[in-house]
Amino acid sequence: MKKPKIEAVEEQQPRKILRADKAPTTGYSLVVDGHFKSHHDTVEAAEEAGMALKNKFPMLQVQVYDAASKTRSMVQWPVPA
Template sequence: MKKPKLELDEPQPRKIIRADKAPTEGYSLVVDGHFKSHHDTVEAAEEAGMALKNRYQMLQIQVYDAVTKTRSMIEWPAPV
């Protein structure tokens, strides 16, 4: 005999971000030419990019600004 499935509240629909299209708001990390993660502030995007660059120096990492549609490189080591 099968147990009845409890139906709780419907799960919230996920906001799907496509990796092959440029975002329209916020900041994104571009790793070797591919959009990877999305951030609300430029500081958060740069911090995530620098953490990734510290682990894998060979990657080309950029921060993409969706409003101005510009990219800025993450340089390693970080400028002082």
């Protein structure tokens, strides 16, 4: 039986740990009921994820946080016509 190579373990990249209690410094994040939840590279991806969450749970307060300008914008749930 072959022994596993130890070299493969050394090549692993360290995990990028995102803390939920600190605001991110880059990109866009979803803020759900005042808590940072998921991180996205583009505002479109963040708004899409926020809208999917809002469609599933309309009672949540969902915002998109822009790390560059340090602003938050509400994800508005469309009102049926």
